Amino acid sequence: MVEKAFSSDSISYLTQREAAEVDEMLMGPTLGFSIDQLMELAGLSVASAIAEVYNSTEFKRVLAICGPGNNGGDGLVAARHLHHFGYTPSICYPKRTQKALVAQLDSLSVPFVEVEDIVGSGLLNDFDLVLDAMFGFSFRGAPRAPFDELIKNVAFLSKEREKSDGKIPVVVSVDVPSGWDVEEGDAGGEGIKPDMLVSLTAPKLCAKKFKGVHHFLGGRFVPPAVAGRFNLCLPPYPGSAMCVRIGKVPQVDISALRVNYVSPELLEEDVEADPMDQFQKWFDDAVAAGLREPNAMALSTCGKDGKPSSRMVLLKGVDKEGFVWYTNYESRKACEISENSNSAIMFYWDSLNRQVRVEGTVEKVSEEESLHYFHSRPRGSQIGALVSNQSSVVPGRHILSQLYKELEEKFSDGSLIPKPKHWGGYRLKPKLYEFWQGQPSRLHDRLQYTPEETEGKKGWRVVRLAP
Numbered sequence: 209m210v211e212k213a214f215s216s217d218s219i220s221y222l223t224q225r226e227a228a229e230v231d232e233m234l235m236g237p238t239l240g241f242s243i244d245q246l247m248e249l250a251g252l253s254v255a256s257a258i259a260e261v262y263n264s265t266e267f268k269r270v271l272a273i274c275g276p277g278n279n280g281g282d283g284l285v286a287a288r289h290l291h292h293f294g295y296t297p298s299i300c301y302p303k304r305t306q307k308a309l310v311a312q313l314d315s316l317s318v319p320f321v322e323v324e325d326i327v328g329s330g331l332l333n334d335f336d337l338v339l340d341a342m343f344g345f346s347f348r349g350a351p352r353a354p355f356d357e358l359i360k361n362v363a364f365l366s367k368e369r370e371k372s373d374g375k376i377p378v379v380v381s382v383d384v385p386s387g388w389d390v391e392e393g394d395a396g397g398e399g400i401k402p403d404m405l406v407s408l409t410a411p412k413l414c415a416k417k418f419k420g421v422h423h424f425l426g427g428r429f430v431p432p433a434v435a436g437r438f439n440l441c442l443p444p445y446p447g448s449a450m451c452v453r454i455g456k457v458p459q460v461d462i463s464a465l466r467v468n469y470v471s472p473e474l475l476e477e478d479v480e481a482d483p484m485d486q487f488q489k490w491f492d493d494a495v496a497a498g499l500r501e502p503n504a505m506a507l508s509t510c511g512k513d514g515k516p517s518s519r520m521v522l523l524k525g526v527d528k529e530g531f532v533w534y535t536n537y538e539s540r541k542a543c544e545i546s547e548n549s550n551s552a553i554m555f556y557w558d559s560l561n562r563q564v565r566v567e568g569t570v571e572k573v574s575e576e577e578s579l580h581y582f583h584s585r586p587r588g589s590q591i592g593a594l595v596s597n598q599s600s601v602v603p604g605r606h607i608l609s610q611l612y613k614e615l616e617e618k619f620s621d622g623s624l625i626p627k628p629k630h631w632g633g634y635r636l637k638p639k640l641y642e643f644w645q646g647q648p649s650r651l652h653d654r655l656q657y658t659p660e661e662t663e664g665k666k667g668w669r670v671v672r673l674a675p
């Protein structure tokens with residue numbers, strides 16, 4: 209079920225005093241949280257929120273500037289998790305109170321940099337993301353050295369961003385933008401203007417003045433006793449997430465959405481002679497990369513009217529003969545295939561910057577093959593296939609639900625659900641393959657395979673296509 213959007217107007221905000229009281233209650237005798245526990249979860253939330261918005265390819269070089277208190281501790285923990293997530297963090301930690309966290313980062317060879325190294329252009333040129341973990345809810349008055357300079361330098365980044373289109377590191381603040389009054393916000397208007405704020409436990413009053421694009425909540429450890437006592441109204445965390453977005457989803461300029469692909473080169477001498485072996489290799493990579501549905505592919509068909517149509521289907525088998533998927537033999541795609549067997553399938557493996565195109569002719573698989581696969585499916589999906597006259601018009605969802613219920617009842621004894629005659633598999637026999645690997649500046653690698661016969665021996669010719 210899709211959860212109702214949480215209205216950002218109903219979120220509660222904490223005063224500085226309440227924030228400290230929440231802290232005391234969490235760590236008091238009844239709940240007994242240790243600061244290490246809370247800090248670990250807070251830091252993990254921050255790292256998760258960053259990973260949700262800023263990917264580790266484009267925003268690899270992270271600088272965590274950590275203050276002397278627990279906000280700084282959150283920054284150190286977040287940096288450690290970011291390291292494990294594939295980022296390359298560096299740390300600026302002028303007052304090193306958290307010895308264990310420092311040792312853990314040392315053990316991962318995460319470098320510590322001096323204040324002098326990052327004031328000035330260092331901050332601008334050497335990093336993609338600056339994590340502001342200098343001060344949290346216990347900050348008061350004017351920042352003392354060396355944090356005064358550090359805050360000025362981070363604030364400078366926001367000013368630069370307003371002026372230029374160039375690559376300026378993004379700024380992510382932990383709990384409270386450092387130097388801001390915890391309740392009033394950026395009083396003088398000259399402070400840090402973070403692009404992202406990760407409020408912990410519950411947002412502090414100053415978060416109302418946050419103007420950046422990404423506001424997240426982290427610290428998924430607030431028990432009902434704390435929420436009740438402080439009247440906390442907070443959005444639910446989805447699934448097993450460590451963070452949740454608060455406030456509006458940012459409006460994006462679609463025309464400006466682009467990723468600069470960075471990948472290992474795909475060279476003629478590195479690919480398999482048989483494109484099916486190459487496909488298998490890339491498919492294994494897609495599985496290893498943890499993609500959710502590496503077998504999802506776009507299938508394009510074109511009937512005799514010459515008007516192509518596309519839809520996603522799931523690859524359910526692949527061998528020397530071709531690519532197999534299952535569907536309804538009376539669907540639109542089936543009609544088009546019956547009129548014209550020339551079809552194309554396409555895989556896009558987002559996080560690998562890879563696309564595979566395959567073109568060929570389509571045939572039905574044997575009835576035995578379809579039967580065998582049909583009965584391997586969950587019983588619910590088998591009933592689903594009986595219910596759905598795929599691609600026909602249905603007066604309303606209730607019709608499907610009603611029929612499903614009836615059939616569920618009918619087969620509740622566990623008896624065999626007969627495969628409908630009109631349900632089965634197709635196999636695309638490839639005549640052309642193209643393997644595409646995204647590269648910087650749109651100079652991608654494209655290797656195309658077409659069949660060729662040399663001295664009576666069947667093989668494949670590989671050519672490189674211009675990107």
Ligand SMILES: NC(=O)C1=CN([C@@H]2O[C@H](COP(=O)(O)OP(=O)(O)OC[C@H]3O[C@@H](n4cnc5c(N)ncnc54)[C@H](OP(=O)(O)O)[C@@H]3O)[C@@H](O)[C@H]2O)[C@@H](O)CC1
Pocket residue numbers: 227230231234246247250275276277278279280281282342343344345346347348349350351352355382383384408409427
């Ligand atoms: N549920 C929770 O509550 C959780 C809270 N968590 C995190 O803890 C954060 C709060 O941590 P915190 O209380 O240690 O305070 P924090 O803001 O890091 O700074 C204190 C240090 O700053 C110093 N300092 C102060 N003013 C200064 C100034 N003007 N100029 C210079 N220095 C100044 C001050 O020095 P002092 O004044 O004491 O000499 C002290 O050393 C909170 O925001 C969240 O991130 C999570 O980890 C877990 C769950």
Ligand SMILES: Cc1cc2nc3c(=O)[nH]c(=O)nc-3n(C[C@H](O)[C@H](O)[C@H](O)COP(=O)(O)O)c2cc1C
Pocket residue numbers: 501504517518519520521522523533534535536539540541542598599
């Ligand atoms: C990820 C994904 C996988 C799908 N897999 C299949 C599939 O394997 N078989 C199928 O019949 N429909 C599948 N569908 C539904 C089809 O995209 C499509 O809606 C349906 O087959 C009807 O298409 P048609 O009217 O062009 O025949 C899938 C949809 C998605 C989004």
Ligand SMILES: Cc1ncc(COP(=O)(O)O)c(C=O)c1O
Pocket residue numbers: 522534535585589
């Ligand atoms: C209508 C339909 N049929 C068949 C499939 C194939 O998947 P499976 O056989 O795993 O149920 C899908 C997958 O989304 C589908 O939506």
Ligand SMILES: [K+]
Pocket residue numbers: 279340341342343344381382383384385386
């Ligand atoms: K901060």
